[in-house]
């Protein structure tokens with residue numbers, strides 16, 4: 407008898423260009439390459455054309471979809487049309503959610519739901535957290551926004567009966583009797599899909615999937631989820647491999663790919679458990695240290711800049727929250743969430759105070775993007791955060807709050823001047839200045 411398998415893809419790229427009209431020509435790449443365009447040709451386009459989005463579950467971050475809408479609107483619309491059936495939710499942009507305030511978590515999670523609904527007409531049920539980074543407050547905000555579940559790595563969940571949580575959807579109890587389902591993916595299949603050769607899908611299934619299928623009991627789900635860029639960007643012809651895997655190799659082994667949105671549970675039979683606070687799928691060292699300091703993930707390279715860098719980005723973002731609270735008042739979060747796509751995606755300048763304040767806030771939130779401190783070399787992605795931080799100040803100035811902005815800018819620049827990037831022998835401020843005057 408056959409059993410169900412969920413194969414999921416995580417589609418994500420950071421925004422590579424700012425949206426203020428005076429900053430649009432600035433490249434954040436050291437070799438002036440637009441990687442989203444390159445990966446679109448190698449991966450996003452072939453995957454869409456071969457019909458993967460009708461066969462696999464997927465999450466696509468709006469920060470990427472916005473770029474696809476500009477690079478190739480036809481391809482973007484293939485993604486949009488498949489979202490209702492096979493898509494799950496995301497937070498629009500890609501900050502480490504547990505590092506955000508409750509108010510900022512609410513803004514980005516709600517902005518993602520809002521856009522998902524605009525595209526599909528329905529609310530997303532399951533969520534992919536950036537880097538699967540979670541804490542209890544993030545899960546509370548997910549439930550506030552109508553989510554029933556989220557994807558994570560198996561080592562992020564401990565079941566109360568002490569069993570490993572691989573592939574076992576697990577009920578996590580929250581405050582006031584509320585609950586949310588954790589969907590841990592299978593670490594072994596997901597890693598093999600990401601890193602092993604992708605030449606022959608039949609052999610791949612025999613080597614890596616069938617042994618897992620035999621090992622886990624037949625009443626359990628099998629969930630595999632991995633970066634979509636694997637197929638076509640990291641591995642040439644990965645689109646064809648994946649298509650054959652889903653259509654032929656898996657069914658030949660008695661495994662039938664289904665959408666994660668179609669999985670039904672008897673809640674009373676679900677395992678219960680708890681999450682490891684401040685954990686993720688991409689750093690095993692605890693407390694989300696990879697994005698905030700020094701850990702084994704940097705393999706001995708200098709990452710001492712990460713802590714002051716993120717602290718400075720948070721300082722700016724928190725100051726802008728205070729300004730918004732003062733100028734717009736309590737409840738500004740909803741106003742931002744509802745306007746996120748339109749004020750982010752369209753570069754029409756306006757003199758409207760609220761529009762400029764909201765764009766300043768969106769910019770300072772994008773300046774929290776996790777890619778900056780994922781790598782130990784700030785030259786890879788930290789420039790994106792620097793550019794968006796600068797854009798935040800620009801929009802604040804255009805909102806007419808010049809005295810306030812001048813004071814904030816002075817403190818911010820002083821902080822950037824004290825952050826040293828040893829890999830490029832330069833301060834964070836010099837890197838920003840060089841980028842602005844390229």
Ligand SMILES: [Zn+2]
Pocket residue numbers: 688689690691692695696701702703704
């Ligand atoms: Zn680490």
